[in-house]
Amino acid sequence: MPSNHHPRFEELLEAGRARRKHCPRSALSVCGLAAERDPVAIVQQSSEGRVPALVPLRYARMAASPFAFFRGLAMVQAADLASQPHSGILVQACGDAHLMNYGFFASPERNLLFDICDFDETHQAPWEWDVKRLATSLVLAARTLGLSDATGRGIVEAATGTYRRRMNEYARMSQMDVWYSKVSFDQLCASAHNDHLREQLDRLGQRARNRTHQRLLPKITADTGARLQLRDTPPTLFHLHKPSSLLPEDDQWLADGLADPALQPMMDDYLSTLKEDRALLVRRFNRVDIAFKVVGVGSVGTRCLVILLQDDYDQPLFLQLKEARPSVLERFTQPCVHGHQGKRVVFGQRLMQAASDVFLGWTTGPAGRHFYVRQLRDMKASADLENFDAETLRAYGQACAWTLARAHAKSGGQAAVIAGYMGNSGKFSDALSRYALLYADQVESDFEVFSRAIADGVLPVDASVDIGPFGSKRPSIKASVEDAG
Template sequence: MPSIAHQQYEERLAAGRARREQCPRTRQADCVLHPQRDVVSMLRQTSAGRVPGLVPLRYQRMQASPFTFFRGMAMIQAADLACGPSSGMRLQLCGDAHLMNYGFFASPERQLMFDINDFDETHHGPWEWDVKRLAVSVVLAAREHGFSDEVAARAVCQLVGTYRRRMQDYARISQLELWYSKVGFEQLLTRAPNDSIRQQLLKLADKARGQTQEKLLPKMTVLDNGNLRLRDDPPVIFHMQQQDQVWGNDEHWLGDDQYQELLQPMLARYSHTLKEDRRTLLERFRLVDAAFKVVGVGSVGTRCLVMLLQDSYDQPLFLQLKEARNSVLEPYTQQCIHGHQGKRVVFGQRLMQAASDLFLGWTTGPGDRHFYVRQLRDMKAAPSLESFGNNESLIAFGQACAWALARAHAKSSGQAAELAGYIGQSDKFDQAIASYALAYADQVKRDFSVFTAALAKHEL
């Protein structure tokens, strides 16, 4: 007689398989576009509310290639996905699960882990959306390196196959085992398919271990009249000269000696979002300096600061304070339930990651702007797009990302068995996602042409 646990497992698998009736797996190949999609209008919409002087830099970075354009405009695919097929299963999503949003970082126990590392767009929604965004990014990365579509399709199939097999594994373990599971550096290293990829992993690990707070000190700071000060490196890092440029307030100026008055209340609000022991740790540091920091592609122009704090031994703590805007998924799913966009980001990150930053929290700034806070570059490292010089490295990295995404979806939803039941054990779902990814990558190329033409005509 089967155990109750086995019976429940089979029932959940069956429930997942039953969802194929309303949405067959082959339908996941459909590349559906939003009927009112307007790329230029969406670009203007996503630029609204950003620091005006940095919007051209955002467009400049997006203009580099279809891949960078895709990174910077998650909203377009979100609108299209909302019109496409869905199995009906919803869970916490990364919201922007492309290749460059995965990498290594340190757990609070200082173990090197591999996971999703960007949650600006995290939100509740159909699980397929994360898989499809990751798949399209693989095709775009393959094309950027001149690989054939046959290679790109194979990379996607192997990626989705990894997601499928990992989800089947997670469906068989308890919720507590799942909660404690992680993708560690050693696990990836032992599964590396060849010596070349092992060497790449070892180099990344060395880079990550060199990104400690102490080792950032000489890179990020200079001595100014005997005091430490963040090193200006415009347009990436610079001290704020005008408050209206950053906060949208025309009445006040922000001099180099006024950041304390602006940021101390934000730090006080932030500290109350930390666990008590971590709040006590934060209280042992004092704010020394702050500067504006331009980050990423999609985030360029949002308000992002780096703050230098020091303890009583003058040892550093670098915190990144990043503006949290509404998720691009929100118009197509449901309203944010957290009442604060920074809290939304923190909730999604804590729920989906195997372990999150010790200092992860949220706060509110001038003009009721929402922010989340985390350590800056704490043992963080990820491969660049240029490092995928051969298809084997691209395929291997895509599979690692798929493993991390499957673990995150299983952990955040508690529905691994239902997901495994829907996906099944054949490659039917893999092939469908590969077809979708190739077709949507073609659309991204067309959208990129619209974008570059609008720039040439000074419409943006």
């Protein structure tokens, strides 16, 4: 029996409508700010514990534009969202759902899917916090592309309207159907409304299919004669035990390279978090080399390693060990219940994504640092926003909203409650578009404060790398894909 014919369905819808008494939909337009709010102090606080030599690179990437600043500092919006009214309907949230954190990747069956691809900040939180971060990123992206605020508002209304409609669809599906739902490459292409968008999707799809371990091998490795070795390209890729290392002397925890006893316990710990068949598969590979790899914008300076492994036929497997710090949402919601930040990331990713990396696991490193592990690259590609026009950005925003609705429906199990809260009118979209424009103004104001701190020498910047307006090393599409891991 379809759920919309079931009395429980109406009860859940009504429960969502009842939440409007606690937080009217119009209240979602409120752009409140956290008390004692100092963007520069928050930036400096967020840099604590990072590799000191890489902090100037992080600031350089954030200084590219207000969009890049927004992308690199989820902590500010998290604090502001916590000071605003919210629905009280909780899901496993992404925590950093801006539009650069979506893209294509391969399912375990080698099918190309479109989904959220970054879960460093995942945590339980009100569902609309993710939607607000996506909406704000759309306005900032539109402004970065030189589009008017009227166009930006229309783009947000289209995205939030898609989120509402898709959530209504998921609300009428069984839990099993929601669990197995996905947004595939073919589905996106079928829903494309114009030739330009279809061309963009075709290019992204082809690029994703070409981004395999075999194709990555000659790009980031060199043959030394004795064995393959990851190629040093500081500051973005360097060995920890060579003169090119940017780690401070008191942080050389792999100073002896692969012989260091610190690595094997990490790998053993990681393998214990995998299913037995997948752990057995990893054990069929031999470790060849390990290096430090800088990724993204907000993650720059956190400890991120890439391990090159090869099987008996010299075929490669690249694993990425990425430091997992507490979610920016944790201090405003509830403590992490997983006992390990890497496990938190893995749990959130498995719960929200339609399909997850077969090698996804977690481990603990020296000094008690938490890491999660995934493949460095497996048919992964994200959008080249610099080549977007208004119509393409609008369609891409709708694709992101679609997959965000699917992720929330799966992770929270409350699609009908959320659908009931949003209703069938345009009130939700109107409130979110007004919020996104107001908060984009606030981001630009914060960016000016951040830029003055750089100009005054308060925040050091490494200007040696050419940074595009969206915070990625040029050429933008290569940086966005490779940095995403």
